[in-house]
Amino acid sequence: MPSYRNVILGGGVAAGYAAQTYVERGREPGSLCIVTAEERVPYDRPPLSKDVLAGGMDPEEAVIEEIGFYVEHDVEVVTGSRVTSIDVDGRTLETADGEAIGWGNLLVATGSQVRRLDVPGEDRGNVFYLRTAGDAERILGAAEDAATAVVVGGSFIGTEVAASLTDFGLDVTQVYREDRLLKDRPLTAEMSAFYERVFREEGVDLRPGETVARFEGRARVSKVVLESGAEIEADLVVVGIGVVPDVEIFERTAIEIDDGIVVDDRLRTAIDGIRAAGDVARWPDAIFGRRRRVEHWDCARAQGEYWARAMTGEDEAFDYLVYFFSDAFDLSWEYWGDIEGAERVVYRGTLDDGSFSAWWLAEDRVLAAFVLDRPDEERDAAQRLIRSGRSVDADRLADEEAPLPE
Ligand SMILES: Cc1cc2nc3c(=O)[nH]c(=O)nc-3n(C[C@H](O)[C@H](O)[C@H](O)COP(=O)(O)OP(=O)(O)OC[C@H]3O[C@@H](n4cnc5c(N)ncnc54)[C@H](O)[C@@H]3O)c2cc1C
Structure with a gap:
């Protein structure tokens, strides 16, 4: 069984920046392994809903470090390998192919999974969700032959995807349950009104206060029917209605879960050697005096880097002011x-x-x-x-x- 001093479970944003900092701090080759379900080395997700979907960037350009970086510094990256169980006492992971990997320290960086829309027709081939580079490539593939798109969701992913597919050249209708865009996340009513004006001027057909009743069409969706009875023609649909922390494999372990993995001010779980970072971690924010879980790029980056510093001798508490960004048009x-x-x-x-x-x-x-x-x-x-x-x-x-x- 291969075993490493440090293992990162998950190969997303937190993992990528953790590995980068780990190497920068000169740790010995061969002491770090990343195990990821994805077929790629870690990459940044923010460009996927922006430049990539607008047709202006290849997802490959979003990598945090090229493959050569991991080879050169002898960081093992096990791609295409979903971890299916974890033995906390035996300090091993098991993957879907039955391979076991041992660890001394483990960083849980499994991120989030998309929330699915539970309506008839949701399983059709042209209803997409956006979390990975592969998802973005599939949406772009469908957009090549499309004229119209319906985007479901009025928060970050919904607004960015609606803007990018409009820039790509599609006629986009954006359907969302709230009465205004990015409601309190973090836009005030005046700010939403400004955003909605820009979106309409850019050609997006906004449908606030609406929910999807069903998708119609045989193998593929051709029409979206709303609860209000309205019907919208669609060559493709992208759903962006939020995410949930990816904690499933920890549910039968002694790791504490409470809307994410509970960690202390050094991102440690109560189990020696196991920490968590990124979308999956619920951490104590000292600035606001409350626990929180953040689903944003900068926090995942900062926590990944923090872990690498902690693994290489630093012992300060994680000090962080929540920050995020979004781009549309x-x-x-x-x-x-x-x-x-x-x-x-x-x-x-x-x-x-x-x-x-x-x-x-x-x-x-x-x-x-x-x-x-x-x-x-x-x-x-x-x-x-x-x-x-x-x-x-x-x-x-x-x-x-x-x-x-x-
Ligand atoms: C399209 C898109 C656009 C975004 N835009 C912005 C933005 O503009 N601004 C912003 O602040 N944030 C943005 N975000 C959010 C940001 O990208 C996330 O907060 C960030 O990716 C979280 O990093 P993470 O490492 O915790 O998880 P992720 O990056 O999601 O990585 C988790 C990794 O763990 C792997 N994994 C999960 N379970 C297992 C398992 N059992 N076995 C093996 N591997 C596993 C996954 O395959 C994945 O590779 C965006 C997200 C998306 C999807």
């Missing part, structure tokens, strides 16, 4: 913090012209900030003000002529 925004508990929002700049920032406050402390096409000093101030928890003058924050609070 020409709108690229960034966000820091957590809007939960916010009492008011102030804006800097003008919503209508697409250059503004939003600042969520509780009493006079900034909890979260959203920045769209603004000077770098606002990006810096967002992080500084949230982390410090210092009182700010909200009127001054909202006044573009006034300098940002120190």
Whole structure:
């Protein structure tokens, strides 16, 4: 049985950046192994719903490190290998082909699985979900011969896919249950209205407050029927209605699961040698004083890198301010913090012209900030003000002529 000092279960974003940092820190060759169900070395997922689906980027370009990097540094990557069971006491994993792999330290980085839409016709060949590079390639393959697409979901993946397929040249209808786009994730009503205006101007047919009743068509869907009775012609459908943490194989182990794998401030589970990172980890956020699980690229990257530093001698707690970004059409925004508990929002700049920032406050402390096409000093101030928890003058924050609070 092959055995490694350090094993990463899962080959996504957390794994890729963990391996990169591990190598940068000069660990001995042959001491790290990544086991992944995917047929590829770790890659970044954000480009899949953006440049890749718009037809402007090959998924291969999204790799975090090329295959040669792993060969050169003797990092074993076992691809196409789904782990089906884990023996915590014996410190072994077993894969679907019956291969056992031993570990000294294990990083669980299994990420998320897509939530499926439970309606008749969902199993047709032209109903797609988007999680992997393979999914993106299949959607693009279908888009080549398509004129129309229906995108189900009004959150991150839905909005990005609707924008990219429109850029690709399809007529896109976007159907979502909420009454507005990106509702509270993190857009306010005014911000959603701005986004919806841009989407409509770009040609997306938005259908808020609607849910899918069924997909019609023989082998392939040709029509989407909504609960309201509306019918939409579709050559292909992409569903983006959220994800769930991939914890199935840990359910019969002593690893604590509570909407993800519960870890401490060093990303450790209660079992010696096992940590978790990325979408699957529920960790204590010291800045906000609450446990959270984050389904975003930057957190997975930061936690993967943190693990590699911990495996190579560092012993500081994981210190992180939640951050994420999204791009659709020409709108690229960034966000820091957590809007939960916010009492008011102030804006800097003008919503209508697409250059503004939003600042969520509780009493006079900034909890979260959203920045769209603004000077770098606002990006810096967002992080500084949230982390410090210092009182700010909200009127001054909202006044573009006034300098940002120190
Ligand atoms: C299309 C798309 C666009 C995105 N865009 C953005 C964005 O713009 N901004 C942003 O902040 N975030 C974005 N995200 C989210 C971000 O990519 C994720 O948060 C990130 O990938 C999480 O990293 P991870 O390593 O935890 O999991 P993943 O990257 O999902 O990797 C998990 C890996 O584990 C493997 N695995 C799971 N179970 C097993 C098993 N039993 N055996 C073997 N292998 C297993 C999987 O095959 C996969 O390779 C996007 C996600 C997607 C899908």
